[in-house]
Amino acid sequence: MKLILLTSGLTNSNLVTIACAILTASVTVSSVYFSHRLGQRKYFTEIKIRNKSERYENFYLPLLKTIYYESDNTGIWLGAFYKYQRQNIYYSHKNDPKDHESFKYAPYNDEIVEFIMSNLKYASPELLSKCLRYSKVSASIYWSAHYTLYANHALTNESDKFNKINTEVEKSVWSKYNDETLQALAEFVPLIEQILEETQALSIDLQSKDLTTPLKQSLRVGQENSNRLIKALKESTDFELTLIRSLSPLS
Numbered sequence: 001m002k003l004i005l006l007t008s009g010l011t012n013s014n015l016v017t018i019a020c021a022i023l024t025a026s027v028t029v030s031s032v033y034f035s036h037r038l039g040q041r042k043y044f045t046e047i048k049i050r051n052k053s054e055r056y057e058n059f060y061l062p063l064l065k066t067i068y069y070e071s072d073n074t075g076i077w078l079g080a081f082y083k084y085q086r087q088n089i090y091y092s093h094k095n096d097p098k099d100h101e102s103f104k105y106a107p108y109n110d111e112i113v114e115f116i117m118s119n120l121k122y123a124s125p126e127l128l129s130k131c132l133r134y135s136k137v138s139a140s141i142y143w144s145a146h147y148t149l150y151a152n153h154a155l156t157n158e159s160d161k162f163n164k165i166n167t168e169v170e171k172s173v174w175s176k177y178n179d180e181t182l183q184a185l186a187e188f189v190p191l192i193e194q195i196l197e198e199t200q201a202l203s204i205d206l207q208s209k210d211l212t213t214p215l216k217q218s219l220r221v222g223q224e225n226s227n228r229l230i231k232a233l234k235e236s237t238d239f240e241l242t243l244i245r246s247l248s249p250l251s
Contacts, residue, residue, distance in 0.1 A: 052205055059122035060199040064211055066111055067192060075222030076215060078188040079229060082141055082247050085109060110138050112191070127194050134187040140180035145243045147174055178239045185230050189223045 070084040113135040196212040236242040
């Protein structure tokens, strides 16, 4: 009733003017709202792209570089990476007999694990999970290949009491290293595969060239060699000798 009384004195022209004013105000408010929303969306999209680009440049590309360097004609697998590092240590010491002796005792330094753990902010949960599973056993490949060397070194330099204790635990320790070596060989390829998958996904998002393509065939070859060595080690009566023959830096 009140609305009728209020509008009864208005002409059609007045009503149109009021309606236009209301419509204009609504359009203006809507435009400001949607412009703000679009601006926010663009801002967050740019942040996502910048973050992905940072991960790609600072994390995945250096990992790819290491994978390219440390793989060889036997493919991408733990054996190739191990031999690559041992070769570097060997040739850096071979001209000095004193330094060459230290080559025997130079531990295996896993560059892939060290780089991932030093850049945790870039690692995905899936990659970190596989890295942790592998890193817990990766060093055992070195100890399995050099156990006799270290055991003999300890036996000739320690007390009789130590020798007795060492003899008692030797079999269980050696067995532990061997089991962990088999696990490390099995865990390494899935870790590399995860790195390649995530690198490829980021390259697609960033519309960059896929640098993982040449590595995929190498990874398949590495998987075959890894499986072959695992089978040989399980069937061997001399685990250490079989491992040394396969992973000698000069082979």
